[in-house]
Amino acid sequence: MNLSTNSVTVRFGAVAALQNVNVKVASGERRAVIGPNGAGKTTLFDVITGQRRPTSGKVLIDDADVTGFTVWRRARLGLARTFQRSTLFANLTVAENLAIAIRSRLKVGSRIWPGRLEREVGAEVSSRLEMARLPALRHRLAWRLGHGERRIVEIELALARDPRLLLLDEPMAGLSGAEREAAVTRLRALPEAVTVILVEHDLDVVFAIAQRVSVLDHGVLIADGTPAEIRANRRVQEVYLGGAD
Amino acid sequence: MSRLRQLRPRRWLGQAAFLVFLLSVPAWAPNRFWINVASQALIFAIFAMSLDLLIGYAGMPSFGHAAFYAAGAYGGALWALHLSSALLPLLAVGLMAGASLALVGALALRARGIYFLMLTLAFAQVVWSVLSNNQLANVLGGDIGLISVPRPVLPFAADVSLFRPANFYFLTLTVAIIVYLALAAVVASPFGHTLEGIRENEGRMESLGYPTFRYRLAAFIIAGALAGLAGMLGGSFNFSATPATAFWTTSGLAMIAVIMGGSRSLVGPAAGAIVVVLLQLGLSSLPARGLAERWQLLLGVVFIAFVLFLPGGLYGLLRRRAA
Ligand SMILES: Nc1ncnc2c1ncn2[C@@H]1O[C@H](COP(=O)(O)OP(=O)(O)OP(=O)(O)O)[C@@H](O)[C@H]1O
Numbered sequence: 205m206n207l208s209t210n211s212v213t214v215r216f217g218a219v220a221a222l223q224n225v226n227v228k229v230a231s232g233e234r235r236a237v238i239g240p241n242g243a244g245k246t247t248l249f250d251v252i253t254g255q256r257r258p259t260s261g262k263v264l265i266d267d268a269d270v271t272g273f274t275v276w277r278r279a280r281l282g283l284a285r286t287f288q289r290s291t292l293f294a295n296l297t298v299a300e301n302l303a304i305a306i307r308s309r310l311k312v313g314s315r316i317w318p319g320r321l322e323r324e325v326g327a328e329v330s331s332r333l334e335m336a337r338l339p340a341l342r343h344r345l346a347w348r349l350g351h352g353e354r355r356i357v358e359i360e361l362a363l364a365r366d367p368r369l370l371l372l373d374e375p376m377a378g379l380s381g382a383e384r385e386a387a388v389t390r391l392r393a394l395p396e397a398v399t400v401i402l403v404e405h406d407l408d409v410v411f412a413i414a415q416r417v418s419v420l421d422h423g424v425l426i427a428d429g430t431p432a433e434i435r436a437n438r439r440v441q442e443v444y445l446g447g448a449d
Numbered sequence: 450m451s452r453l454r455q456l457r458p459r460r461w462l463g464q465a466a467f468l469v470f471l472l473s474v475p476a477w478a479p480n481r482f483w484i485n486v487a488s489q490a491l492i493f494a495i496f497a498m499s500l501d502l503l504i505g506y507a508g509m510p511s512f513g514h515a516a517f518y519a520a521g522a523y524g525g526a527l528w529a530l531h532l533s534s535a536l537l538p539l540l541a542v543g544l545m546a547g548a549s550l551a552l553v554g555a556l557a558l559r560a561r562g563i564y565f566l567m568l569t570l571a572f573a574q575v576v577w578s579v580l581s582n583n584q585l586a587n588v589l590g591g592d593i594g595l596i597s598v599p600r601p602v603l604p605f606a607a608d609v610s611l612f613r614p615a616n617f618y619f620l621t622l623t624v625a626i627i628v629y630l631a632l633a634a635v636v637a638s639p640f641g642h643t644l645e646g647i648r649e650n651e652g653r654m655e656s657l658g659y660p661t662f663r664y665r666l667a668a669f670i671i672a673g674a675l676a677g678l679a680g681m682l683g684g685s686f687n688f689s690a691t692p693a694t695a696f697w698t699t700s701g702l703a704m705i706a707v708i709m710g711g712s713r714s715l716v717g718p719a720a721g722a723i724v725v726v727l728l729q730l731g732l733s734s735l736p737a738r739g740l741a742e743r744w745q746l747l748l749g750v751v752f753i754a755f756v757l758f759l760p761g762g763l764y765g766l767l768r769r770r771a772a
Pocket residue numbers: 216219220221239240241242243244245246247248288
């Protein structure tokens with residue numbers, strides 16, 4: 205699934221969170237978006253998923269204009285995201301959280317008669333918990349999870365939709381070294397066809413996963429290229445890498 | 450899920466005991482008055498359970514649920530007065546009347562939380578003012594309402610008179626049990642879990658691909674239909690449909706029943722409804738002068754005590770005991 209934004213601008217009053225941003229992400233690409241705090245990374249995600257309408261500009265998914273599409277319609281096209289601030293279903297168990305995502309993919313969330321599919325949903329919940337190494341947390345209410353566990357369930361919730369385009373907003377923030385490694389392994393194991401866009405401050409993670417990197421600063425796309433090109437880019441070094449060489 | 454499974458044997462036992470208790474009410478009730486009180490309590494329990502679907506499961510704090518109760522009461526009364534008093538069509542009329550009005554009230558679904566509460570309240574007050582409008586008196590009976598509403602007639606057993614309190618009680622009990630079982634199935638179904646997801650985090654549900662508005666609309670219509678069913682029974686029970694049924698105090702009593710009983714449990718609000726009906730009766734017949742007229746104030750005090758000392762309501766208390 206490919207994605208492009210067509211001179212997207214988002215204004216909050218006087219603040220331009222995004223200014224004429226053009227990004228083009230090819231199908232199956234692993235892209236990182238980096239930039240200092242307040243650069244507009246989350247806003248870019250919000251525009252792509254439909255959570256925020258751009259002040260001007262267009263969003264294209266698989267070359268079709270989806271700017272007017274609702275959030276849920278885009279999700280049904282194969283878009284999934286994680287949120288910078290975890291937004292699990294706090295009073296539901298981990299298993300129930302995952303089941304909701306799985307049912308959405310199977311389009312059985314409106315059934316009154318559960319039928320055989322519910323058993324399939326239960327089985328898939330088990331296998332996904334297994335893959336995420338969280339089987340012991342199955343019946344834990346989401347609000348009782350530790351920070352790292354919550355981040356991992358957050359990712360699993362998005363993965364349970366079998367997305368074709370996955371947006372990850374700082375998924376590793378606050379994770380321990382070991383948790384981080386496990387998450388990187390999990391993300392690298394995604395099918396090649398899945399397009400991934402990752403917002404991440406940890407450049408080791410960025411360079412471990414991304415094939416291309418886009419750099420935002422004050423809502424402006426200041427660079428776009430391979431990790432090597434980005435490392436060598438003067439402007440990027442000035443605003444983001446703090447002149448590190 | 451496992452929490453429920455652990456509780457299940459005890460729950461079944463409790464439910465069976467409660468069922469026996471309900472079935473035996475006419476046998477030990479001292480007189481017809483108390484059988485009628487029990488019918489009233491069950492009708493109110495149906496109403497409160499339907500509200501629990503919105504408040505407890507879907508997270509939609511409706512303060513206008515009385516409008517749908519009134520729709521059922523008026524729909525059933527008009528039908529019985531002008532067309533027929535056969536039971537099954539009347540039950541369908543109650544459901545349809547509640548559901549249809551819910552379709553109109555759905556404009557409140559644009560709002561969330563306290564704004565949803567205010568909009569549903571305003572909507573119900575509009576319904577109340579239409580019902581009590583004397584210019585429409587030739588259709589709706591104005592501020593007197595519709596009177597001399599006949600009781601329904603049972604299919605295949607027309608000689609079993611529903612004018613007899615015990616017979617009417619068994620009718621309301623049957624409907625209450627069916628409504629309970631239906632709602633229990635709904636909240637345990639994928640659809641019910643989807644509603645819970647919307648209650649917890651609507652935005653997240655949308656980004657998972659759920660068209661949440663449609664689900665909220667469906668919940669609103671189901672709850673409205675069941676409230677209409679309760680209203681239809683209430684109209685039959687009272688032989689009348691009055692504007693007061695749509696007034697905000699009726700919505701308020703149902704909300705109190707849900708919260709006192711413990712939302713998101715169905716049984717809690719049903720028990721809360723029974724408690725509210727009994728309290729209403731007890732407080733309004735207090736011997737002390739002046740107090741009886743202020744039964745609503747006293748009920749408010751009891752309600753506040755519940756909220757302060759029993760968060761989670763009666764059901765929460767039972768669950769903590771069981772755990
Ligand atoms: N709802 C909003 N209302 C007003 N201003 C906003 C809103 N959301 C974001 N902004 C502003 O838009 C700019 C971009 O914010 P955004 O959250 O997209 O940045 P970010 O790159 O994700 O930052 P961080 O690394 O801190 O997550 C910031 O200046 C922010 O203050």
